[in-house]
Amino acid sequence: MIELTIDGKRVQARKGEHLLAIARREGVEIPTLCHHEAVEPSGACRMCMVEVTRPDWEGWSKLVTACNFPAEEDLIVRTRTDKVMQTRKEILELLIARTPGSQLIAEMAREYGLDHPTLTVGELSEKCILCDICTRVCQNLVTGAISRINRGVEKEVNTPFAEVSDVCIGCLACAKSCPTDAIEFKQVGLERTIWGRTFDLVPCTQCGAPTLPKEQAEWLSERTGMKVEEYFVCVKCKAAQTARTYENIAW
Amino acid sequence: MATNINLDDILTRYPEEEASLIEILHDIQAAHRHLPRETMKTVAEYTGVPLSRVTAVATFYSAFSFEPKGETVIKICMGTACHVKGANLIKGEAERKLGIKAGQTTKDGKFTLEVVNCVGACAMAPLVIQNEQYYGKFKPVDLDKLLRTGE
Known part of the structure; x- marks a missing residue:
């Protein structure tokens, strides 16, 4: 174990543990957009910027992304300095310019004093901030049906050739992990449509409520x-089943 | 034309691993002057990379294209030095002579016109690259020669 300081508080951590994980454990709030517990940190959104220094750095400090910066002995981390707040504000200004339609980004921007954003370049319907959570989740945990396509201003998240994917299993992991709800899907009755493909949801064998696509169950x-x-x-029937099982156990 | 090069011949040059991806794409691009969409799935299976990531790589690098490029690719450098030395005039003249805009390919498939942002040979500005051949201190009239040799 090592000891470091976060916002004036001495805390213990494992050497190399990421600053964000330590801060969250200690109840210090650091905003993030591209962070997701299920996948490795990527440092894409830059919202988790914090200022770090060390006693032997003679007053010098640097900005780092807390999500993937490894802790070391005697590190002094400050999460709300003027420099940090200004940097986050600038990042939000760019994000809100790209996604003027995103409520989450607008709310975060207001917290950082950006009531009247000056820049808008994106369309109102654009919500994607290209944080890469969906593609990382899909590539690492599911089937890798989506990825980033193109580069620069044309970059977007899509299936290969924007065609219907035959490896997508309709699990909604991408849509559910998206911080800005940018991935659209539709679910009506026993039909679920995502990335242009419609999946049939198998009805619950007990009550008939929609469960999940056959493709996902097979996977x-x-x-x-x-x-x-x-x-x-379905979840309800499964819970009832479990309850009955426990009822029958003689304690 | 080298379009009869077999995809298998390209694949067997490289080990079946993720690291082979870009080399394979380069060879397919060289053989067909583009990446035929139907080959991407085979490449994905061979390298063990999901098709979505193959397309991510193929769309990231400007060396790859899903649309067939012309037999001769003419790149006009629009970097700062070339720009100052009149690259815009060369671009305008090339567009007029070929009847296409930068980024397009002529209907007969002979020429593709592209602009690039600095190729790192600023001392020779303005620069035009015909396939892999670099031409420095380029004047708009020199285009005639380039377009003829490409025929």
Whole structure:
């Protein structure tokens, strides 16, 4: 274990542990957009900027991304200095210019005193901040159906050739992990549409409520060894099943 | 034309691993002057890289293109030094002579006109690159020669 200082408080951590993880454990709030517990930090959004220094740096300090900066002995971390706040404000100004339609970005911007953004370049319908959570989640945890396409101002998240993907399993992991709700999907009755593909949701074998697409159940089954049919029970019925099982256990 | 080069011949030059991806794409681009969409799936399977990431790489680098490029690719450098030395005039003249805009390919598939941002040979500004051949201190009239040799 090592000791470092975050906002004046001495805290303990493992050497190399990321600053963001330590701060959150100690109850110090650092804003993030591209951070997701399920995948490795990527330092893409720059919202988690903090100022670090050390006693032997003779007053010199630098800005780093807390999400992927490794902790070291005697590091002094300050999360709300003028420099940090100004940097975050500038980042938000650029983000809001790109995604004027995003409520989350607008709210964060207001917190940093950006009531009247001066720049707008994106369309009102644009919500994607290219934080890469969806593509990282899909590539690392699911089937890798989506990725970043093109570069620079033309960069976007999409399926290959913007065509219907045959590896997508309709799990919604991308849409649900998106911080700005930029990925659209539709679910009506037993149909779910995402990335231009419509999946049939299998009705719950007990009550008929929609469960998940067959493709997703098969994908899960391959990895867990559970039978495909076992996934076709909705959350409510599964809970009821579990409750009954426990009722029958003689304590 | 080298369009009859077999995809398998290209693939077997490289080990079946992620690291081979860009080299394979380069060879396909060289052989076909573009990346035929139908080959991407085979490349994905061979390298073990998801198709989505293959397309991410292919769309990231300007060396790759899904649209066929012309037999002769003419690149006009629009870097700062070339710009000051009149690269805009060369670009305008090339567009007029070929009847296309920068970034396009002539209908007969002979020429592709591109602009690039500095190729690092500013002392020779303004610069025009025909395929891999660099021409320095370029004048708009020199285009005639380039367009003829490309025929």
